[in-house]
Amino acid sequence: MGTNGIGRRAFLAGIGATTAVAVTAGCLGDDADSTADDPVVDIAETTEGDTDPEAWADVSSIRFDGYVGGWVGRDPAPIELVENPTLVLLEGREYDLTWENQDGMHHNIAFWDADREVVDNYTTDGTDVEGERETLTFEATAEMATYRCEYQQEGQRGDVTVLKSAALE
Incomplete structure (x- = not known):
């Protein structure tokens, strides 16, 4: 055990749990399939129409x-x-x-x-x-x-x- 009262294993377990929560919550970045241009309304398929x-x-x-x-x-x-x-x-x-x-x-x-x-x-x-x-x-x-x-x-x-x-x- 270190001098601050937290053992190496407890510290690493805490880091692992924090990382798992962050990944599950989506805190470590955007989903590769999701962009700011995705529709908000479920029925919509896109935000880009034909402007020709x-x-x-x-x-x-x-x-x-x-x-x-x-x-x-x-x-x-x-x-x-x-x-x-x-x-x-x-x-x-x-x-x-x-x-x-x-x-x-x-x-x-x-x-x-x-x-x-x-x-x-x-x-x-x-x-x-x-x-x-x-x-x-x-x-x-x-x-x-x-x-x-x-x-x-x-x-x-x-x-x-x-x-x-x-x-x-």
């Missing part, structure tokens, strides 16, 4: 499911099961964005500019009724930078890319 302008050329309607953890794209195909997908819109084109409340929490959707201001009053009233839908009809403008739920601004938000029509010609 050609994939968006014929889109005029967009559908999301709303959860506190994020928006999950349902339609069109470039955003299907993508959490908080980037929307690729054509300037001047009219769109219908329909979202459905999936968790009974209060949500709405709004388009914001770079200064975090609502663009052209493009916002819905919101609902906390699970299964209820809201549709926002809007015209894509160059000012649009993001879409967000104004109640869960950090969890439910995605980027908007607005292209000139000539970008697809």
Whole structure:
């Protein structure tokens, strides 16, 4: 036994137990299969959608499911099961964005500019009724930078890319 009253075996056993607890608790680093870009919402498969302008050329309607953890794209195909997908819109084109409340929490959707201001009053009233839908009809403008739920601004938000029509010609 050493001079401080702790034997070598007791010390090594303590180190081993501490290491086992740290590994079990996940304190020694990230899981190799987990990244910061993994979806939060269980139903979502990814956080990366198809942003190729050609994939968006014929889109005029967009559908999301709303959860506190994020928006999950349902339609069109470039955003299907993508959490908080980037929307690729054509300037001047009219769109219908329909979202459905999936968790009974209060949500709405709004388009914001770079200064975090609502663009052209493009916002819905919101609902906390699970299964209820809201549709926002809007015209894509160059000012649009993001879409967000104004109640869960950090969890439910995605980027908007607005292209000139000539970008697809």
